[in-house]
Amino acid sequence: MATAQTIEFREPASRVAEGAKSLMPAPAPSPVGDDGDLVGEKMVLNMGPSHPSTHGVLRIVLELDGEIITKATPDVGYLHRGDEKIAENMTYTQFIPYTDRLDYLAPLANNVAYAMAVEKLLGIEKQLPPRCHYIRVICCEMARISAHLLGLGAFAMDIGALTVFLHTFTEREKIYSLIERLTGARFTTSYTRIGGLSRDLPPGWADALRKFCDEVEVNFAESETLLTRNRIFVDRTRNVGIISGADAIDYGLTGPNLRGSGVDYDVRKAHPYLVYGELDFEVPVGSVGDSYDRYLVRMEEMRQSVRIIRQCLDRLPGGGDNESKEPINVPDGKVVLPAKDKVLTSMEELIHQFMLVTQGVNAPPGEVYFGAENPKGELGFYINSRGGGTPYRLKIRAPSFCNLSILPHVLPGHMMSDVVSILGSIDFVMGECDR
Amino acid sequence: MASAELANQLKAKFGDLLSTPSEFRGEVTLKLADTEHIAEVCEFAKKSLSYDMLLDITSIDNYGEDPRWTLVYELYGTGHGCHLRIKTEVSEEKSESPTVTGVWRGADWHEREIYDMMGIRFAGHPDLRRILMWDGYPYFPLRKDFPMAGKPTDLPDVAFTKPAPLEGGPFVTLPGAKDSIAREPRVRVPEH
Numbered sequence: 001m002a003t004a005q006t007i008e009f010r011e012p013a014s015r016v017a018e019g020a021k022s023l024m025p026a027p028a029p030s031p032v033g034d035d036g037d038l039v040g041e042k043m044v045l046n047m048g049p050s051h052p053s054t055h056g057v058l059r060i061v062l063e064l065d066g067e068i069i070t071k072a073t074p075d076v077g078y079l080h081r082g083d084e085k086i087a088e089n090m091t092y093t094q095f096i097p098y099t100d101r102l103d104y105l106a107p108l109a110n111n112v113a114y115a116m117a118v119e120k121l122l123g124i125e126k127q128l129p130p131r132c133h134y135i136r137v138i139c140c141e142m143a144r145i146s147a148h149l150l151g152l153g154a155f156a157m158d159i160g161a162l163t164v165f166l167h168t169f170t171e172r173e174k175i176y177s178l179i180e181r182l183t184g185a186r187f188t189t190s191y192t193r194i195g196g197l198s199r200d201l202p203p204g205w206a207d208a209l210r211k212f213c214d215e216v217e218v219n220f221a222e223s224e225t226l227l228t229r230n231r232i233f234v235d236r237t238r239n240v241g242i243i244s245g246a247d248a249i250d251y252g253l254t255g256p257n258l259r260g261s262g263v264d265y266d267v268r269k270a271h272p273y274l275v276y277g278e279l280d281f282e283v284p285v286g287s288v289g290d291s292y293d294r295y296l297v298r299m300e301e302m303r304q305s306v307r308i309i310r311q312c313l314d315r316l317p318g319g320g321d322n323e324s325k326e327p328i329n330v331p332d333g334k335v336v337l338p339a340k341d342k343v344l345t346s347m348e349e350l351i352h353q354f355m356l357v358t359q360g361v362n363a364p365p366g367e368v369y370f371g372a373e374n375p376k377g378e379l380g381f382y383i384n385s386r387g388g389g390t391p392y393r394l395k396i397r398a399p400s401f402c403n404l405s406i407l408p409h410v411l412p413g414h415m416m417s418d419v420v421s422i423l424g425s426i427d428f429v430m431g432e433c434d435r
Numbered sequence: 436m437a438s439a440e441l442a443n444q445l446k447a448k449f450g451d452l453l454s455t456p457s458e459f460r461g462e463v464t465l466k467l468a469d470t471e472h473i474a475e476v477c478e479f480a481k482k483s484l485s486y487d488m489l490l491d492i493t494s495i496d497n498y499g500e501d502p503r504w505t506l507v508y509e510l511y512g513t514g515h516g517c518h519l520r521i522k523t524e525v526s527e528e529k530s531e532s533p534t535v536t537g538v539w540r541g542a543d544w545h546e547r548e549i550y551d552m553m554g555i556r557f558a559g560h561p562d563l564r565r566i567l568m569w570d571g572y573p574y575f576p577l578r579k580d581f582p583m584a585g586k587p588t589d590l591p592d593v594a595f596t597k598p599a600p601l602e603g604g605p606f607v608t609l610p611g612a613k614d615s616i617a618r619e620p621r622v623r624v625p626e627h
Contacts, residue, residue, distance in 0.1 A: 077568060082576060088464065123460060250487070250489060251539075252488055252489055252541035270516050369518065378490070382491060392495070405541060406542060409540070434567060
């Protein structure tokens with residue numbers, strides 16, 4: 001049966017070394033310093049790609065002088081799946097499930113951002129019914145709370161406060177139950193459609209969300225008592241990883257990381273999309289730009305999100321159970337799939353259904369950029385269309401990618417143990433960074 | 436429109452190098468005729484028109500057309516809140532454009548990504564290496580002539596250095612074959 005086989009060894013070790021050579025810094029100069037004293041030899045330490053505090057598959061090559069970092073070289077791309085290439089080969093609607101897998105801690109917010117970008121290209125964003133707007137805002141803010149809860153929990157856990165993680169995960173579980181009732185999936189929601197939503201709110205869901213809002217606020221207070229004045233937490237985050245406002249802008253940081261550095265830029269306020277312009281909420285801004293400020297900004301953002309959700313629930317046209325049958329989709333059969341009973345009885349709807357499924361929406365030639373305020377920062381979609389149902393080029397401006405690019409600037413000079421605190425406070429997702 | 440005003444100021448400074456601003460869905464786009472001036476234009480946009488943030492750089496492969504590459508710079512000013520898009524074209528023979536890392540340090544990774552995915556080089560970039568694919572990867576996957584299914588490559592086969600305990604068994608992946616399909620146990624003809 002089994003035959004002996006010759007195995008070709010292609011010297012993997014030397015190949016890997018060859019590849020890693022470019023990442024490694026040049027060897028340290030002679031161990032004797034200018035003043036004749038012996039200086040310590042620099043050590044190169046590889047952190048990741050599988051390390052608890054790199055939250056996924058980030059690899060950082062650190063050059064250490066004792067415990068002080070002298071150079072940091074991040075290495076990303078371990079989770080690259082070619083999303084942009086994939087997008088060029090399918091219709092706009094078919095790409096929605098792929099957006100779940102960008103920032104996989106806030107899939108609902110990605111769905112909304114992508115749908116808004118395509119709607120901007122189609123020029124139909126003004127036609128969206130108000131109920132759709134409000135539901136989308138609720139989705140975005142739920143995603144924000146869920147992403148920040150995980151971000152804070154993991155951040156605190158990385159620097160030794162394990163309890164917070166258990167607290168925040170309790171609430172996150174409730175959000176996932178709500179999302180499951182809403183979309184049918186806990187994680188891979190694919191909730192939006194071009195020109196609307198896949199379904200309306202299920203009966204009684206709005207009341208469950210109200211109840212959740214009350215509960216989660218108690219939880220914020222609990223988490224805050226565990227962290228904000230916790231001596232160990234403050235010592236490990238205060239004045240650690242300071243990013244000045246100018247640097248943050250220069251590196252293209254967005255989201256809580258930019259606001260933690262004192263720059264008051266929030267896409268929801270600067271360029272209000274959906275109904276953010278009508279809602280009453282504050283944008284928290286840090287003062288120093290250290291890890292502690294970024295933590296405080298996220299903490300407050302969650303409270304503001306709860307505020308936004310409450311306002312949306314109060315103003316939701318048609319109410320929670322939509323008794324007045326408010327529409328949730330654009331009334332255009334060429335954009336949104338027609339109702340099934342119409343498809344089976346009416347010629348025109350049948351044609352629309354057929355065209356939408358086989359060829360997708362007929363987008364005009366042109367190019368748009370749409371940026372949305374996602375939990376991690378500004379998630380932008382640049383769509384270049386040459387007409388038809390497929391983008392010619394779709395570029396994803398991933399906030400985590402830009403946020404991580406500041407690491408070589410911010411890490412040097414810190415202690416080895418501060419890396420964990422800085423990474424936790426920058427709160428990135430590799431699924432989005434590597435795309 | 437404030438974006439249009441700023442675009443006109445940029446146009447006034449550089450004259451014929453820039454096209455007249457065009458508008459689509461409320462977004463202003465300027466086309467730069469010669470890619471060699473991209474750094475100057477960006478420098479002016481940052482210093483004098485306070486476009487202090489570079490949101491994104493995109494590359495487009497206009498396969499079958501000349502020039503083949505388009506670079507798209509997405510600028511934003513946090514002070515005035517206006518966007519601006521600058522586009523420039525690069526020919527396939529040249530495949531090189533000046534870097535804007537000197538203007539915004541955030542351009543570093545964006546340019547590396549374009550080099551990695553499209554193969555356009557950036558002259559003067561401090562550290563132009565692949566970023567998403569591994570070093571030594573031979574192709575540029577976002578080019579239109581790169582197939583969707585991918586091409587087999589020499590991924591360092593670290594996972595296949597030692598014979599597996601069930602080596603040669605019916606359900607064991609074969610090491611050393613030239614691509615992952617040939618390593619699959621299903622492609623082997625069963626012996627009777």
